[in-house]
Amino acid sequence: MFHIDIQKTERFTDEKALREARKTVQQSSEDLDNRTGKGSGWLGWQDILQKPNDALLENMDAIGAEIHQKADVFIVCGIGGSYLGAKAVIDALKPEFDDSGPEIVYAGHHISGRYLRQLIRHLEKPKSDGSPKQVYLNVISKSGTTMETAIAFRVLRKWMHDQYGDEAVSRIFCTTSKDGGALNKIIKAYGYRKFILPDDVGGRFSVLTPVGLLPIAVAGIDVKQLVYGAVSAYQDLNKDRSNLLDYVSARYALYKNGYAIDLIASFEPALTSMGGWLQQLYGESEGKNGKGMFPAVAQYSTDLHSIGQMVQDGPRNMVETFLVVDDTGQTVIIDKDNRNYDGLNYLSGKSMEHVNEKALQGTQQAHLEGGVPIFTGYMSQLDAHSLGYAIYYFELATAIFVYALDENPFDQPGVEAYKKEMYHLLGRNNG
Template sequence: MITCDIGFARKFIKDDEYLKARRKADMALDQLKNKTGPGSEWLGWRDLLADPNDAEIEEISSLGEEVREKADIFIVCGIGGSYLGAKAVIEALTPHFGSKGPEILFAGHHIGGKYLEELMAYLKEPKEDGSPKNIYVNVISKSGSTLETALSFRLLRELIEDLYGDDASEHIICTTSKEGGLLNKVIKEKGYRKFIIPDDVGGRYSVLTPVGLLPIAVAGIDVRTLLYGAVSAYNRYKENTEDILEYAALRNAIHETGKTIDVFATFEPELSSFGGWIQQLLGESEGKEGQGIFPTVATYSTDLHSLGQFIQQGQRSLMETFIIVEKPFSDLEVNELEGNDDELNYLAGKSFHEINTKAREGTIEAHSEGDVPIVKICLSALNAENIGELIYFFELLTGIFVYSLGVNPFNQPGVEDYKKAMYRLLGKH
C-alpha cells in the first residue's frame, strides 16, 4: 500500500496558490483519462494495466526461469528507460550480497572504454573450476541504433558468437519494436529470440513491459506479482486519485514559487536506484520549454554527510520527496558492549530499523524547520506488489504534473540535440 503525505510542504503554499494548482491538476487528469493531451498516442503504459497480457507474463516468467537456471551471467544491454527500471526493481527486491542465480550486469548505458574492456575480459575469464562462464545477453532498444547500446552490443554479440557458434542465438534475447529498426534486421538474419516493446509505450514508461520484466524475472522476482501490484494501483486510482492530485498540485504550486530542485531522498539504500528511475521519468518528461523542477537523488544518512549542509542552510531553491518503507525488513539489533568504550550502549537493544527511523524523523524535522517543503511517500513494506504500485504511482504523477505545466510529458526533443552534435563530430553521414 502506498500513501502520500504533503502536510510538511503544504504550509509553504498559500491557499489560493494551491487551489489554482489543483484546478490545473484536475484538468491534467482529465487529459490523461480522455487522451486529449499532447502525446496521447503514448499512453500505452496505462492501457497495458487495464488489460494485462497474462500469456506474455507467463512467457517472460518461463524464459526468466530458464535463463536463471542456466546462466552464470546475464547482461542487460540498454540505456535510459531500457535499463533503469529493471535495475531499480532488482536492487530493491534482491539481497545485497550472495544472490542466487546469475550475476546481473549492465552494459550499453555509456561509452566508457575502460568499463567495456574490463567487462569483456571478465566475461572471458573461466570460472574457479576452469569451465567457461555461461553468458546470456538481453539487448533492449526500440530503434537498434542508439549509439551507446549498439556499440556495446556489437562487442557482446561478437563474443557470444565466438563462444557458442551455431548456438549463439540461444544466448541472445532482443527486446525491440515490432517492426523496423536496425535490430529487427539482425534478429531476422541471426534468429535471436525476441520480445516486443509496445509502439505506444515510451522508454521511461516501459519497466512493466518486456523491457523491464525479463531482466526482473531472471533476477528471481515474481513479475506477475509486480505487474498486478501496478494493476491494483491502476484500478484504485481510477476511483480515487486524491493523493496523486494533491502531490501534483503541490509540486505545481511550488514550481510557481520558483523552487527549481526536488531531492528524492530515502533512508533505505535498497531504493537508491529506484530514485534513479524516478529521476529519468520526471526529468525527461518535465524538463522542456523552460519548465520543470530538476529531480535529483539522495540516499540518507550517507548523503547527509555530503549534501545535508546545503539542504539545511543553502539557497532555498529546493523541496524534498522522501520515499519511506514502514515495515522493517531486518531484525538486527545493537548489542551491549562490555566497557562501552565506543559510548554506544545507550542504543543497546534497539534495532537498526528503529535507529534509522529516528534518523529519518529527525532529518525531516530539521529540514522542514530549515524551510524545505517535504513530501512523504510511504510504502507499507518493501515487496514486489508495493514496488509495482509505486511504479504506477510515479508514472501517473508524472503525466498529471507535466500536463499541468502545459507541456507534453511523453516526448524528449532535447535529447536529439546532443545526438546530432555527436554524430556530426564523429563524421556520421
C-alpha cells in the first residue's frame, strides 16, 4: 500500500553507522509502543485507529454531504495542522478544475488583509445566474486565540451574520477542544455547531479527526476509506515495521553524518500539498535544541527549472524524499504530428505518464550521481485508502525519528517565540 525504498541512500552510509542507527531507532520504536517516551500523553492519533469511531465517520460523511450539496463556497479557517492535512488530502483527491460541489478556500493561515478583503469580495460576487453565493465556514482552533485564525474568524463571522442574519448560526462550524479556550466561549454565546479535537491529539497529527475530516467530507471525499486506510497501516505496522524502521534508520544515519535538509519532492502536482503537510509534520516535530533536518518542498519537473541547479551542484547537505504514485488512473497519449516542428514524434503513441516516469528516473539518477541520497515513497494508487495509509506511515516514522533525537515529537515550544515578540509589539498586555 505504501513503502519507502532506501536503496539510493546506501552508498552514503556504512554498515556500522546503519547498525548503530537501527539500534537507536529500534529502542525509540519500543519507547513509543510502551508509552515511555517524551510526550506519551499525546498518542491519541494512534488510539483513534485502534478503535475507529464509525458513528463519527458517518456523521462527518452526512454533514459533509449536506454542505457539499448546499454550499457554493466552503471556508476552512485555520493555520498549521488545522488546515494543512485537509488541504493535502483535498488537493490529492479532488480532481483539478472540478466545479462539482463547493469551492474550498482557506483563511486564517496568514495575516494578509489584502487576501482577506479579496476573499470577501469573491464571496460577495454573485454567481453567473445573478444569485448570491451560498457560503459555509469551518473555523478550526484548539485555543481559539491563535492570532492568524482568530482575526480571520472575527472578520468572517461578522460577514456571515451581516449576510445571513440568524441563519449564519447554521452555516458556521467550529472544531476545537472539548472544554476551555476562547472558541468554546464563542460557541456558547452564538450557538454554533461544534466538533471536538481530542485533547491527546496535536494539530499536525489531527488530519484523521474532525479537524481534517469535515473539510475532506465537504469536498466529496470518502472519509471512511481515508481513515480505514490509516487503520490498515496501523494494523500492518504493528505486525511488521521493518520497512519503516529501515527508512527511519537510514534517515537518522544520514542526519548523524551531517545531512541537514530533507527536500520533499514529487512529479505529481496533486501531491504538492502532501509535501506541505509533511513539511509541518517534520519541521515542528524535529526542530528542537539545534536538532533535526530542515524540510523543504519541491514540485518537479517545474522546480527543476528553478532550484534544480542547487540540488544538483549545491552544498552536499541535502537528502531528497520523493513521493510517487504507481497508478494515477489518468493520462494523455501524445499524438503524431506529420510536420513534427517540435521534434516530439519520437514520443508519439506514448503516454505523458510514461514521460513523467522517465523524468523521475532521470532526475533521481542525476541527483544521485551528484551526491544526493534519495528516498522514494511509493503509493500504489491515488485514492483515499492509499493516502490514509501513507499518512499514518509518516506520522509513525516521524514520532520514532524524533525519539531517536531524544526530543518530544509532540510539542512545539519554539512556535511561541515569534508570538511573544509579536504580542509585545502589538501591545497585547495593554488591553
